Amino acid sequence: ETGVTQTPRHLVMGMTNKKSLKCEQHLGHNAMYWYKQSAKKPLELMFVYNFKEQTENNSVPSRFSPECPNSSHLFLHLHTLQPEDSALYLCASSQELGVYTEAFFGQGTRLTVV
Amino acid sequence: AQTVTQSQPEMSVQEAETVTLSCTYDTSESDYYLFWYKQPPSRQMILVIRQEAYKQQNATENRFSVNFQKAAKSFSLKISDSQLGDAAMYFCAYRTGSQGNLIFGKGTKLSVKP
Numbered sequence: 222e223t224g225v226t227q228t229p230r231h232l233v234m235g236m237t238n239k240k241s242l243k244c245e246q247h248l249g250h251n252a253m254y255w256y257k258q259s260a261k262k263p264l265e266l267m268f269v270y271n272f273k274e275q276t277e278n279n280s281v282p283s284r285f286s287p288e289c290p291n292s293s294h295l296f297l298h299l300h301t302l303q304p305e306d307s308a309l310y311l312c313a314s315s316q317e318l319g320v321y322t323e324a325f326f327g328q329g330t331r332l333t334v335v
Numbered sequence: 336a337q338t339v340t341q342s343q344p345e346m347s348v349q350e351a352e353t354v355t356l357s358c359t360y361d362t363s364e365s366d367y368y369l370f371w372y373k374q375p376p377s378r379q380m381i382l383v384i385r386q387e388a389y390k391q392q393n394a395t396e397n398r399f400s401v402n403f404q405k406a407a408k409s410f411s412l413k414i415s416d417s418q419l420g421d422a423a424m425y426f427c428a429y430r431t432g433s434q435g436n437l438i439f440g441k442g443t444k445l446s447v448k449p
Binding site: 262277309313321331 | 339368370372377378379380381382385387426436437438439440441442
């Protein structure tokens, strides 16, 4: 257990549905991240938040909408997704954005779009 | 562009033997941090070992050690006395100070034979 909790663990949704992924960290970290992990591909950074402010949007389609109400919580709102969006979505946090800070990961949400 | 390359999609080792996983990276930065993460079937990404680029001494953590060749931009992971619990996906990752984002390789799937 790394202190980063993601819910739900599994999610199946239709292309017209709206759902949200939740990430919570109890480590007192200031930076939080969303990554997408697809088969046969490296982890792709999606969004970065630092002190609740978005610092990076890695050209992610607008059907993915992040929200960071405070430094402990991060959401990923999903709507009108495509089957190719099926993947493991990982949340991570770190004390800060600096190079020498360790990132702690949650167990991910396995998303299937049907 | 910063990239991380893991040339071995799959590796296999006999229990109690030693195995080395390869990783190369490409960067023009002088200040960066290198990591090996382990992802077991539980999907939790767990930090195995890390190496600061400015340190010449190779990092070690119990049975895990790295061979860091800065000039060659190589960062291999050696697992000694392999155990069944070491079976997992292993990801090499790189982090710079400019943005602090983690860049991952595609991973190496390690199997441990009893």
